[in-house]
Amino acid sequence: MVENRPVLNVITHLVLILGIVIVALPIWITFVASTHDAVRMTQAPIPMLPGGHFWENFTQTLLGSGLSGTETAPVWRMLLNSLAMALMIALGKIAISLISAFAIVYFKFPFRMMFFWLIFVTLMLPVEVRILPTFEVVADLGMLNSYWGLSIPLIASATATFMFRQVFLTIPDEMLESARIDGAGPLRFFWDILIPLSRTNIAALFVILFIYGWNQYLWPLLITTDTDMTTIVMSIKQMLEAAEQSPQWNIIMMTALLAMLPPVFVVVAMQKLFVQGLTETDK
């Protein structure tokens, strides 16, 4: 605070509170919709204050068949699929990026730079620009409708590799010298020194990648046709379509709420790591 301006201070807080209200409004309306019964949700205008049907909707959505009249997997199954996909993507990306960054920073070998640029290129090829051929590859490998198909094609990561490369470059050379004098081989050095030293970076990256994995939409949409493999984020679209015939907005909004809860929880609970991860990966 540079100077004391009471009026401006009041305005500051008012603007920020207004901003938060605007940012939170869609979520509030979603929450409210998930606490009313189906009949109330067909009468305009929709309520702005919560009703008393939260637990009812919650159990019906999570354990029941979800939306009536649609052929979808139960919501708990979709949540499980999403969790598996998000964890496999996040952990897979971290694992293969750690080892490739280690190789590129700590070894001198032919084609090193070529590998580095190959990894860099993945940054320029998002799924959206190579939809059909990637789908064909996955189909040819027999990976449709499987957790492997959902996660493996997404785990190459230039940003994660660059980040770990950056982290390793800041670790003093003396570490390696003394480790080698003590007789540690490359794998020993990697496991006992590099991994512990980059622990917070790994955690920060995990937060970002978990959200990234959980929120995947186009990719699961392409490669899952089996309802047992649908993810929760995908299911929202099917529910919106079904809503045109039978508007059960209480169930749809409860599903939306369940779909956004895990990543939102991760952001709020691990805010420091989240901010660190976000600023590091985009550098």
Place this chain on the structure above:
Amino acid sequence: MLKRVHFPRSVLPYLLVAPQILITLVFFIWPASQAVYQSFLIEDAFGLSTEFVWFENFELLVDDELYLQSFGRTIFFSAAVALLSMSAALVLAGFADRVVRGATTYRTLMIWPYAVAPVLAGALWVFMFNPTLGIFPFLLDMVGIDWNHYLNGTHAMMLVIFAAAWKQIAYNFLFYLAAMQSIPRSLIEAAAIDGAGPVRRFIDHIFPLISPTTFFLLVINAVYAFFDTFGIIHAVTQGGPANSTTILVYKVFNDGFVGLDLGGSAAQSVILMVLVIAMTVVQFRYIERKVEY
């Protein structure tokens, strides 16, 4: 790039890079080169024969009124999303920068929409603007506006812009706030002593000093609006009504997967690839010359 001290040569580094390189080759490089190859082919209507046609698919695209419209629409959409979410985030970060107590609380409450998937953001907004039930059409009706994004292309475009911009405010806010907080206090204090009020200081000092962040966010927001908003379009409008919200990524998907026009879709993919490459190059060139305060 490489450590001064490193391990002796062995087969180990090849094994270490193998998983990443294998996935890159199989799922990135190979499909991308297939897309480039297919963009030079035209398949007959029954899929029986294909013909190598050089740039004919691209020529068809350039002459295609629908494609050009979609291109223009994507640029408009991206610009609107970037402008809306960046200016909202700039204002909010400017105020949040002034707060001494409770700054973290404000930040927490502001950043969590980042975690909401684009398709969910779309679902929330489409519910709020549902013509028969939604809260906003109800309010708009009072001032005489008959909101219906199922029939009105302008309304549909506005809706997807709102949903896309809303989700991105969190990200922009975080980066703007961090940039503002990294400006030395002494600089702002000196300006204050010279008699510059808060607005003056914001316009003359803070905004120019954070211009690298603005540029960085511009690129990030453009990439986001071009590629990550597929879910919003797919869930909210399916490109309609009458193609009024068909942006480029949606068109690639639709022409390839639904329309099964392989050559045309591949040519569109190649054009998108060129766009991503250009954006990535811009982004990385900027990073190199990053301004230090």
